[in-house]
Amino acid sequence: MPTCPLCASGDTHFYHRDRRREYHQCHCCSLVFVPPVFRLGPEEERAVYDLHENSPDDEGYRRFLARLAEPLGEKLAPGARGLDFGAGPGPTLSVMFEEAGHPMAIYDPFYAPDDTVLVGEYDFITATEVVEHLFAPGRELARLTGLLRAAGWLGVMTKRVTDREAFTRWHYILDPTHVAFFSEATFCWLADEWGMTVEFPAADVVLFQKN
Template identity: 50%
Template sequence: MKAITFFFFSALIFTFPMTCPLCQSPHASHYHTDKKRDYFQCSRCELVYVGPAYLPSKEREKLEYDLHENSFEDVGYRKFLRKVLTPLTPYIDAHEPGTLKGLDFGCGPAPVLAAMLTEQGLQMSTYDPFYANTSDALSHTYNIVTCTEAIEHFHAPHKEWALLNSLLASKGILAIMTKRVLDKARFENWHYKNDITHVSFFSEATFRFLGQRDGLDVAFPADDVVLLKKI
């Protein structure tokens, strides 16, 4: 990613990324600066993102992810995941049990959502670059691909989005759960941006852009949930 350094009269100095990491547009603007990072927004797809200098190393990422304590027995976590499972239920119920194939992309060390979808009759596979890095899972297409609390960690979202799109079968559904950017004023005090592993921030406008560009019907059935169906 090309970058250029800007110097401001306020003595702030930061490196301005020249290319959007999602849509590859060369047009972006400074969005916000806090004590730790600078944030930018693409003028085309409206992704908000941090500059390359703020992308954590894989080792640092892994340390953060290992702190997560999600488990199959955690009733609260299962309730949290039902937020994305519930809007998928009508699509699942319209098919015979065992006929749909699903992938939990970014499943983490405890693939609870995959287990819940298996209970719903899906043939589930899992993939995670840290905990389930198996290339075989990426060599198939799926009727349902889930990506919960993972897309905000994407360092090169143009590549990772293309991969997600390629994994989706015709008429398949990509179900994403991530907190969305609402506006600049609320972003300034948004706790979600304070996690150093959160580096790509999507909004409704970003998902609508991707849907129009890539031939996907877009729906927002719940806060933090978006369903994208391949046309």
């Protein structure tokens, strides 16, 4: 069985198969993931992302992102400095936080690949509709938490796994760039591993605070 890309456990089992690929689940952290053989290559992955038409001028997209921006923003001190990780081709969440008085850095491996922003310190980091795309979520999330100052916040937005029956009918698995699927149990496992607190303020939204 493939090794879990989040916790590196070899204790995984088959979870589901559709017409295109297989999905496995980890007994340790509960992550559901796509084995490496079914992942897209970089050019194929980029081609899917190039189809996205997100923009700060799209009020609907702003309302979508506000589900994370509002509960996280309530916890931030004035002028708190943030990083939007996986900003995509049309950075918008960073614009919203800058409008609220928070200086922002952005990073995206395809559209803003400036590694220098990944060596600073931040009061908060956001990753909206990002973690489901990560081939190595354990490594990437550990890197992000390492960039947080004491009492800093990590805000994540992703749809959550509920049960196997719902998973088989879930539109979220139809996106070929989605390869890691988190549940509430997975996020609680991460909080324990990191020694962080975790909150679920809204559907699909998770907030971690560094102790």
